[in-house]
Amino acid sequence: MHQALTPVLNQLNKVVLGKSHQVKLSVACLLAEGHLLIEDLPGMGKTTLGQAIAKVFGLEFQRIQFTSDILPADIIGANIFDKNDGQFKFHPGPVFSQLILGDEINRATPKAQSALLEAMEEQQVTVEGETFALPQPFFVIATQNPSHQIGTYPLPESQLDRFLFRIQLGYPDASFERVLLQGKSGRQNLNTLEPMLSLEDLIRIQQEVAKVTASEHLLNYVIHLIKATRQSPDFEHGLSPRGGLALIGAAKAWAFLDGRDYVLPEDIQQIFIPAVAHRLEFSQKTSGDSVKLVSELLEQVSVPS
Amino acid sequence: MLIFVQALVLFPLWFEIPTWVTASTIALMFFKFLSYRLQIKLPAWIVLIFVFSALAGVYFHFRTISGRDAGVSLICLMYGFKLLESKSYRDAALTLFISFFIMVMAFLFNKSIVMGLYLLLAMIAILSGLVALNSIHGFQGLKHLSKISGVALLQALPIMLVLFFLFPRLPGPLWAMPDSSQGGTGISDSMSPGDIGSLTTFDDPAFRVKFESTVPSANDMYWRGMVFSDYDGYTWREGVRSPTRTANIPNFTSRYQYKVQMEPNQSRWLFGLEQLATSPNGTFLFNDFTWRRPRKITTQFSYSAEAVTYDYQGVELSAVHRNVNLQLPATGNERTRQWAQQLFTQSSSTQDFIQRTLNVINQQEYSYTLTPEVLEEEVVDGFWFDTQEGFCEHYAGAFVFIMRAAGVPARVVTGYQGGEYNPYGDFYLIRQSDAHAWTEVWVDNQGWVRVDPTAAIDPSRVEADLRTRATRRDSWFSDKEFGFDLPQGFLQKLQLRWDAIKSFWDDSLMGYGQDQQNNWLSKLGIKSNQWRFLGYGLVFTLIVSGLVFGLWLLRKSSKRDPIEKYYELLKAKLMKQEVIISSHWGPKAILELLQQEHPELHKKYSTPIKFYIAIRYKKVSDKDNLQQRFKTQVKAL
Numbered sequence: 001m002h003q004a005l006t007p008v009l010n011q012l013n014k015v016v017l018g019k020s021h022q023v024k025l026s027v028a029c030l031l032a033e034g035h036l037l038i039e040d041l042p043g044m045g046k047t048t049l050g051q052a053i054a055k056v057f058g059l060e061f062q063r064i065q066f067t068s069d070i071l072p073a074d075i076i077g078a079n080i081f082d083k084n085d086g087q088f089k090f091h092p093g094p095v096f097s098q099l100i101l102g103d104e105i106n107r108a109t110p111k112a113q114s115a116l117l118e119a120m121e122e123q124q125v126t127v128e129g130e131t132f133a134l135p136q137p138f139f140v141i142a143t144q145n146p147s148h149q150i151g152t153y154p155l156p157e158s159q160l161d162r163f164l165f166r167i168q169l170g171y172p173d174a175s176f177e178r179v180l181l182q183g184k185s186g187r188q189n190l191n192t193l194e195p196m197l198s199l200e201d202l203i204r205i206q207q208e209v210a211k212v213t214a215s216e217h218l219l220n221y222v223i224h225l226i227k228a229t230r231q232s233p234d235f236e237h238g239l240s241p242r243g244g245l246a247l248i249g250a251a252k253a254w255a256f257l258d259g260r261d262y263v264l265p266e267d268i269q270q271i272f273i274p275a276v277a278h279r280l281e282f283s284q285k286t287s288g289d290s291v292k293l294v295s296e297l298l299e300q301v302s303v304p305s
Numbered sequence: 306m307l308i309f310v311q312a313l314v315l316f317p318l319w320f321e322i323p324t325w326v327t328a329s330t331i332a333l334m335f336f337k338f339l340s341y342r343l344q345i346k347l348p349a350w351i352v353l354i355f356v357f358s359a360l361a362g363v364y365f366h367f368r369t370i371s372g373r374d375a376g377v378s379l380i381c382l383m384y385g386f387k388l389l390e391s392k393s394y395r396d397a398a399l400t401l402f403i404s405f406f407i408m409v410m411a412f413l414f415n416k417s418i419v420m421g422l423y424l425l426l427a428m429i430a431i432l433s434g435l436v437a438l439n440s441i442h443g444f445q446g447l448k449h450l451s452k453i454s455g456v457a458l459l460q461a462l463p464i465m466l467v468l469f470f471l472f473p474r475l476p477g478p479l480w481a482m483p484d485s486s487q488g489g490t491g492i493s494d495s496m497s498p499g500d501i502g503s504l505t506t507f508d509d510p511a512f513r514v515k516f517e518s519t520v521p522s523a524n525d526m527y528w529r530g531m532v533f534s535d536y537d538g539y540t541w542r543e544g545v546r547s548p549t550r551t552a553n554i555p556n557f558t559s560r561y562q563y564k565v566q567m568e569p570n571q572s573r574w575l576f577g578l579e580q581l582a583t584s585p586n587g588t589f590l591f592n593d594f595t596w597r598r599p600r601k602i603t604t605q606f607s608y609s610a611e612a613v614t615y616d617y618q619g620v621e622l623s624a625v626h627r628n629v630n631l632q633l634p635a636t637g638n639e640r641t642r643q644w645a646q647q648l649f650t651q652s653s654s655t656q657d658f659i660q661r662t663l664n665v666i667n668q669q670e671y672s673y674t675l676t677p678e679v680l681e682e683e684v685v686d687g688f689w690f691d692t693q694e695g696f697c698e699h700y701a702g703a704f705v706f707i708m709r710a711a712g713v714p715a716r717v718v719t720g721y722q723g724g725e726y727n728p729y730g731d732f733y734l735i736r737q738s739d740a741h742a743w744t745e746v747w748v749d750n751q752g753w754v755r756v757d758p759t760a761a762i763d764p765s766r767v768e769a770d771l772r773t774r775a776t777r778r779d780s781w782f783s784d785k786e787f788g789f790d791l792p793q794g795f796l797q798k799l800q801l802r803w804d805a806i807k808s809f810w811d812d813s814l815m816g817y818g819q820d821q822q823n824n825w826l827s828k829l830g831i832k833s834n835q836w837r838f839l840g841y842g843l844v845f846t847l848i849v850s851g852l853v854f855g856l857w858l859l860r861k862s863s864k865r866d867p868i869e870k871y872y873e874l875l876k877a878k879l880m881k882q883e884v885i886i887s888s889h890w891g892p893k894a895i896l897e898l899l900q901q902e903h904p905e906l907h908k909k910y911s912t913p914i915k916f917y918i919a920i921r922y923k924k925v926s927d928k929d930n931l932q933q934r935f936k937t938q939v940k941a942l
Binding site for chain 2: 213215217218261262263264265266269298299300301302303304305
């Protein structure tokens, strides 16, 4: 089944140039039924990536631009009085969509942020006591600016935990930059993208990913890693059980993308940083790059023989 | 990194070796740094020329290439050259191992705590170098490195302690180190003007005393060392003296019991609180009340002793002793001789004569200074009538001269006076700067009476910075009180505390020699045949620890499951083929590495690795079969 995904990845790489690893991670995130947080400076192609994924997978796409004055009702919808019927009627907000791109999520106030983040966790929305299920699949790609920028509300740890991956795009290579400047890719290509998988295909793939084998021996390795995060003096708290589950789920998707039906330690290592770095909180005395610390941790834990 | 370690290790030695050697080692390091940066390599023959010229330089400087200083210089230079030519892993490792040796050489010059701490730091640096060298990831930050090295040091601690306590100790140093600079500091076996003055500037400890009885007052702490009765007009020397078993004075009362811990001073005499009685074990008492040891004191030496008060009632001075202690050069210092005889005829008794002489010192313009005018001839006349300035030995010498000129037997005593109490270690510290000279005058029926002419100087004429010292000696004119007290401030407490630590360092760590080892062992109940016991003890300890470690390994390996064992074997085989595998790599990473960089190995190893992957990570039904095949494949490699 994974062969069907190869052209998908190729297409995406045509739109987002030189970022094949990030593209693969994004797809893995979708396959593992997780949500994706892209953290980078404005103008690095975050939105383009989100739109391209929506198009290629043929998902119903909504974009929410978060601003400092956005309200929860702007996201999940509200009951509005219908003159003709003479009663209140629920008008679904943009959240009722298969793929949501929450742009610059940390520019909104915590109240508005939590409206989306609760929907992500519960897969449903409750308005005035009435519960509305969200469509399936439900995939959120949120982007955020680095927190040191002016006018940002950093996402609390509890909400960061709801994203399966946090990835950074980074600047493109010089060669890709040249192609980009020549105008031969990017948003122009976006419009030419066609859906390459049906919704049923995607759901079936997601089910298959869940069936990928994570052997006892692999779990030993993951347990060692989790233990290491809890014992490391660099972090305030270790990885939560939810973090551990995320690790396994993501590794299964990654193994699937590699064409395997079993997870190897290398899969864990590939997805470890995007899956873990944003869930760990620095201890007071540590300063520096969480990505660096996590990758150091990865080197300190040996793979059981 | 290597250069840094080298600099750290050589640093303490730079102050000990000739300047040109220091300069060349620094130059070598600098050159190494440059050549590393610029990627230049020196041809071997140039290095060879350098090596030979260094050898020649050392030889011409010292006229030898053995001995402490020459040897150390040579080793330092060669160490620099080694770094210069090192390029491979082996060279670097060798350089680091040599660093341990070079590091310890610093102890040949200086054994203080500061040096000990410094060398600990240097050791951590060397270990860090070794860790970095052997680590697959290379340099990972100083903090990480020093942490690993620190842990390694701690792990080595038990072994170190066992070796420290049990390794057989030799009575003296293993090899005699010809000491090129000045000998041990301390009082010398003769006294000419200026000897003690140069000592009073040394703050080194001379010895430490612990009282086991009541403690005498500071004014009474006269630590007797040598007695000088022979005078040639310039220098005082020991006179006729003979060992004796007892003091030959029947009546005495015991006063103080104490224990002395002497610093090595390369001399034979011991110091004791006046008045001295039976000599400590292994030493001799001489009939001028001095103690001597047959061998030089080269390591820390401790002894117990007792101070007594003799009853001289009815004791006569023998004719020999009377002559010895009246001896003066036939001519010279005529003015003093006449003056003394005149004063003696005016005096009613010997005591009166002594008192009158001291009054002269007290009332006339005699002053106490450590930098008196230097006199070459007619030393006593010049001092007594003209310069009237000097320190203890001038006063003691002149005083004895005056006594003898008037026919009163007298002699010079040298040693130390006073002592600083250390409340933290409960001992008195006597420093070299406490060196002192005083006199003894024979008074009938009172015997040898101690007279300290220096204490008679009017305090207003004592150099300001010496006053505190002088106040402690004010025994003769005790009606005069000086208001000088040492400030008992924080700094002084700190110094006392530091000295207590230092005393522990010197006594228990540096001074841990054969005697201490024997003591320690006899406390454990082992007395005889030290060498054999130590040998057995060491071997026994090593065997037991080896067995424990072996058992631990055995248990660990028996617990391991076979797949793990064979996979480790496979990795070890790869490592032998110079494939570097990190412990955090999984099987897939190894496969990929082999495929990219070692295609020929990939052919051989890919099948077993794939089997391993299947056993460990895949869902397979016939696992036993796979395991069997995996084992045979690994064995076949």
